[in-house]
Amino acid sequence: MPEWFRQRYLDLLGSIYIYNEHRGYTAIDRVLDAIRVRSPEDFALIAAVEKHRADERKHYLMFRRWFELRGTMPLFVDRACGHIDRFVEIMFRTGIDQLDTQKIIDSDDQFEKLCRVISLTEKRGFKQVEILLTHPLVRNDKVLMTILAIVHKDEPSHWAPYDGWLLHHRRGGSTRWERAIDGFIHSELLFVKLPLLFLSPFLRRRADWPDAVDRVEAGAAHFDLA
Template sequence: MIMIAWFRRRYLDLLGSIYIYNEHRGYTSIDRVLEAVRARAPDDHALIAAIEKHRADERKHYLMFKRWFELRGQMPLRIDRTCGHIDRFVEIMFCRTIDNLDTDRIIAEDAQFERLCRVISLTEQRGFRQVEILLRHPLVRHDKALIRIFQVIHRDEPSHWAPYDGWLRDHGKREPRWWERAVDGFIHSELLFLKLPALFLNPRLRRRDTWADAGEAAI
């Protein structure tokens, strides 16, 4: 029973740490998307509002996980961009990190913005399917607070890929091709079958010293 309790706690600890990293990465990355949209289509108020809601939801999810860790009396484990789905997707599709994306080029070129929309849409749809799995996961269902968090994410998620799919549709752009979906699947499998087990068994994995949003304006 002691080993089972340790296994459960370690799994949830790592799961929460990966999610809080990705939620923080999500809303801070959307700031770059908003910059591009406001420059490209300043009069498209519906699209801007939808992306602003996406940003607000990601921030809300981050804060829910932050509170979950605070109630546990712990800081998240020190997870980096190698466990970030959007990080890996952007790096593969644009051959550079999110922080080094050429925002001016994305603003100027339809092809670049189109690619970014597909990346975000696929990432959000992947997240939705994963949450559906986690809501049925016996280790997750043991933690009622975590279940409530994932229920909120499950409710919010469909509105997150809608504005990007809508832009692609309204501008006559293509849907993701098989190879783009394959990249998305590869990134997910890489995390699930390689990185997660390695982190789980890593005794030197340390906790963060500060919260990722330390010093940010509360918007």
């Protein structure tokens, strides 16, 4: 039973990560679209967000490789387990896929809000990785520990361009309300959704990889994590 418990936990953890990493880099494509129109000459900002996008893609591929080494597919989790999904839905009253990019382009206030949401999401992810790196159920999986160490190293550069834009344009940092929403979303996942998914006998595995429908990158990079 303890080994089954551990494997179920890791299976669910990896599945949530692979969903969020995929959702992350595909959502950043839309952020980049907005930045390239709003600030086409801000090469530093564009390059920093492009790196963020590339890192999210890299992390996704590492988690995919982890599942491949285990000889199994991720569990099917959806936007209910997506931190950025829930944050955008609450703050913008619409899903990521329905977010009006033109409004983000036209409005400093909307872009400012988006920057704060992304920054808080990335900082939340960093804190969570720090916890997982010391988690007894995770530490025995050397491949997963390697992946999380890379994510931990990459993460601080991910919120930097958004915080930098806010500072450069003399915009405020996150509000108390936004931090409360961030905390609520994390607690909801940790104490409600995760236990329900863990115990659900109906949770099935994916039949394909999330990036099967990506609009870019026809081939997946290989990561030698074994």
